[in-house]
Amino acid sequence: MNCFTTSPRDPVFWRYHSIFDEVQEAWHSLQDANVALVLDRSGSMSSTIPAFGITRLQAAKDAAQMFADMVDVTSGHRLGLVTFSNGPTTNLGLTGASTFSSALSSAMSSVSAGGSTSIGAGLNAGQALITGGTQPRKGIVLLTDGQENVAPMINSVNLGDTHLCAVGFASPSNLDGAKLRNLAEKQGGIWTSTQDPVELKKVFVQCFSNIFDASQAIDPIDTLPYSSPISPPTIHGAMGDDTVIFVLGWADPSVKLQLSITTPSGGVVNLGAPNVQSRIGTTWHVVRIKLPYQGERDGDWSGRAVLQPVQGFVNGFSSLAVAGTGTDAGVQLIRNQLAILCPSGCGNVLFYQHTTNDTSLLHGGGTSIYREAVMAEINRGAIGNATVTHQAADFAKLLSRSGGWDLVVYNAPGPGGAQPYDQALASLLCAGGGTKYIVSDARPVSSADDILKCAGAKRGESVTADTDKTYLTPGDSQLFPGQLQLGNPVVKDVQSYTVAGGSAQASYAGGLKGVASVAIGGGGSSSSSSSSSSSVQYFISVLAKSSVKLKPYTYINNTYVGEDFHPSFYIPAPYWPDCGFTHVSGNVTITRPLASLAALRSDPKDDNPPPVDIPTETATYPLSDDGRGGDRAAGDHHFETALEGLTKYDGEYKLHARVRLCNQRACGKLDCIIREAEHVLDVLPKAAQAQTGIKVVRQLEAAAAGGERKRSGEKRARIVITPRDEDGKFEEISEDGGEEEASYAATVSYPESGGSDSSCKRAGVAIHMYGRPKEAVVVDL
Known part of the structure; x- marks a missing residue:
């Protein structure tokens, strides 16, 4: 070890050497x-x-x-x-x-x-x-x-x-x-x-x-239709994280997207909070959250891309139909709607819930999924200054107050006839402007229909909930978990209803399967949306200062065409979890070329060569620390798979690894985090012996040998190699661009008949690709 020119072969030395490097790198990154x-x-x-x-x-x-x-x-x-x-x-x-x-x-x-x-x-x-x-x-x-x-x-x-x-x-x-x-x-x-x-x-x-110092968990590029302006959630499992960073990116500057983020408990992340940095650019939005945030750290943090403007939501079901096992999902639906409408707080909020003797009794004196969600976010300081009323006359007056409202949450579960606020609410919603809203009105009267129409939706068929058959099924945005079961309200004339118009984000399952029950007002009205089939490309990436980090192995040895492929990733020693994980599963997605890069490579002297579209193929393979895949406990924190027949063509092979790491609670529930890493491996052309050209010019004169005179008993030769693969193609163009194929040349000197001072009976030169000495071609001289 004291000799810096010598490397020991002992694998234990290299094991500890790499660990020391990883510890130093982890410290350095801080x-x-x-x-x-x-x-x-x-x-x-x-x-x-x-x-x-x-x-x-x-x-x-x-x-x-x-x-x-x-x-x-x-x-x-x-x-x-x-x-x-x-x-x-x-x-x-x-x-x-x-x-x-x-x-x-x-x-x-x-x-x-x-x-x-x-x-x-x-x-x-x-x-x-x-x-x-x-x-x-x-x-x-x-x-x-x-x-x-x-x-x-x-x-x-x-x-x-x-x-x-x-x-x-x-x-x-x-x-x-x-x-x-x-x-x-x-x-x-x-x-x-x-x-x-x-x-x-x-x-x-x-x-x-x-x-x-940030671990990455990357969501692939996706498309967000203008007709469905809220993306599915990108979920980051936090485990001891100090910071979590959500990054939303897209390309079209005429489109405006924004992040909506919720905590593990389902609460709204206020992007204006002191421990949150929110920065919006022309085609990106970055949110950095210092953890713990309002006491929350571990668990699933969700981020959604929202295509602006989203003005509000119309919920086509009576809150009286949501009770029992459906309450949690119903509350989460409203909290997610609040997160989308008020990412930075919504300064002034007006909440009204219409009550009668019957509805007050069933809502426990005013409690409903709306009230639970709104009051939870008010108490957390997530949605600003709130005014709460249950009196119709007071609501009518408040709607027209000076200064207006940033958000109106309105729930009329029914029954009931026309109310003194009907015209004022419809006028406010029809006027547009900066007021956002969440509306549910189950009253079977024309003035209620006017309110829904101004909110961007139209009342459709009435729904009589059957406890065994009627559910709400979430749309792509997954604004509530699983299915939301609806009950049949015992209050006379109270029914849920379907909605038309806006952008459907949930549907009824059962007798009205596929019919919309939640609509987005203002959704899909982007100035760039000229067609209902239009969409915008986007991604949401998540980074975290975390206790667990996944990295790719960098490849020192070359990989040549036709050789086995070994995608390898690992958790560095400083990021090994103290207690390990009870369940581990992973995969690697590989995008490989379907044409030779060497055959298409452009001339570097051309400052602006035309782009070449190289066809690719993408496939996913199991990846785990024992090479077999599956769901089992982690062993040495190294994840690999061996693939045969994949490297048919030279070029860039892009690797995207995704590893799921879980611990099982005593009750049987799994707490999981996901870590991802990406890597590019270049597969090089492989010269075939039969096709590669080798030319030998023996006994060169001094001028041809570079001006040096031969010594006594010495011979010289110039060897010219033109490497070609099995298809007869060459690796790259010549440096001067003037030859049809690239050739490499070397002048060698060797003693005649082996020489008196040598035991050689035969003179020759061994030629091989870097790192493959056993595949050498010997050229006799």
């Missing part, structure tokens, strides 16, 4: 950091992305600005900006976290595209920038859309101990993927690429997780 965003501004960055109508440069700026909004403004991190083309420019020096976002926006406004691509120059300038700071940790986020074609080159860069996350924003055929992956992994980071501006933001979330 330190304040200097971070440089290094962005390509070469001419090709001005290209427009056809499906999105924005340039690559604008997409890169958006991703960088979102990254800035993810940084904790109370931290000691310092960040700066470097851009490069033929050479580098330091556009923004190291700036404190509290002002970096606004400073970055100003600095990027003057950045335009033009010139060639010197990736090495950009990296050198980024390294110089962060080395000048005093923070103990250093990181670089690099984005490029091309291959390097101007010195200095990547292989000349020295980044010391700087952490590097490298991102390619183009077709793999236009990128220096293998070079940047090798450099990034050498620096403890990751490499990945994409052509999609939505996925680009997701990649920057990965880079944030890779550089800072």
Whole structure:
């Protein structure tokens, strides 16, 4: 161990060596950091992305600005900006976290595209920038859309101990993927690429997780129809987390999305609370929550994307029909509606519940799913100043008060006729404006129909609930858990009802299966929604400062076409749980190319080559710590699977691992968390012996050998190798672009007849691909 030129073979040494590295890295990630965003501004960055109508440069700026909004403004991190083309420019020096976002926006406004691509120059300038700071940790986020074609080159860069996350924003055929992956992994980071501006933001979330102390749990890119403007929940299982970060991203700046977040108990997260940082950009929304939040930490935190504007909800069922086992689901439905309508609190709230002697008795003196939900959020301070009344005359007066209301919650479970507030409520809802609402009116009168119509819905068929057959089934947004059972109210003339119009978020199951029971008022009225079939791409990613973290194994040895594939992920030693887990299951989703990248690779001298669409295939495979998959206790916190026949083509293989870790309570219930990690592995072309060309020119003269004269008894030869795969294709184009195929040449010297000072009876050269000496081809000389 004292000899730094020798590595011991003892696996125990490497086991402990890797653990010490992991402990140091975990400690290092807690330190304040200097971070440089290094962005390509070469001419090709001005290209427009056809499906999105924005340039690559604008997409890169958006991703960088979102990254800035993810940084904790109370931290000691310092960040700066470097851009490069033929050479580098330091556009923004190291700036404190509290002002970096606004400073970055100003600095990027003057950045335009033009010139060639010197990736090495950009990296050198980024390294110089962060080395000048005093923070103990250093990181670089690099984005490029091309291959390097101007010195200095990547292989000349020295980044010391700087952490590097490298991102390619183009077709793999236009990128220096293998070079940047090798450099990034050498620096403890990751490499990945994409052509999609939505996925680009997701990649920057990965880079944030890779550089800072945050575990990632990534939700895949999905689409949100304008006709159904609330997404399904993205659920993060927290277990001892200090911070949870929700990141919502999309690409179209004409669309406005916003996060709605609820706590494990179902409460509203007020985005204006002191321990919450909420930052909304043109195509992103970042919410950072310091835990515990109002006493809550462990459990399932849910985030939804909401397409704005959502003005309100019409609930087509009587609250008198919700009792017993359905009460909890009913309360959760109303609390989720409050979270969607009032993410930042709703300053002034008016709650009215119509009561008669019968309804008051059945609601326990005024209690209902509406009252329980509203009062819970009032007591938590989540929805602002509230006025509560049960008197119709008072409600009519309050509706027209000066200053108006941010939210009106109105429940008329029936029975009853026309009320003095009917016209005032209908007028308020029809007027639109800033008043949001939750409305339920089961009164079978025309004035109630007018209220529903102004709320954006129309009363449909009446529903007589049958305890055994009638349920509410949640829609895609899953605004309440499971099914909500409806009872048959004993109060005369009280019935639930179907609703038409708006956007259905729940339906009746039973005799009226598929008929809407919850509608969204104002939903789907986005200015960009020209068709009911339109939709917006989005993702929600979750990061956490957590006690459990999943990481990919970085691959030092090359993987060649035709070889077995071994996706591997692990929980580093500092993040091993003290008590382990009773149930573990996992999988890895692999997106692999269906065409050879080498055959399609572009000329690096072309500053703006046309993109090449490489067909891909995606499949999911079981992944666990014993290689067999399934649901069992974790062993050594390492997760792997061995796959045969997958690496048919060279190119980028994208891996997305998802591991579910659970502990079983004494009552049998599982408490689970999910951790995810992504990785890109480059599979390299494999030279086939039969197809690879080898040419030997023996007894070179001095001029041909580089000007050196031969020594006595010495022979010389020039060996020219043209590697080809089994299809006869070559690995890459020649450096000068003038030859049909790429060849590699070497001049060798060797003694005649083995030489008097050698025991060799035969002279030859062994040629093999890196890391595969047993597959060498011996060339006799």
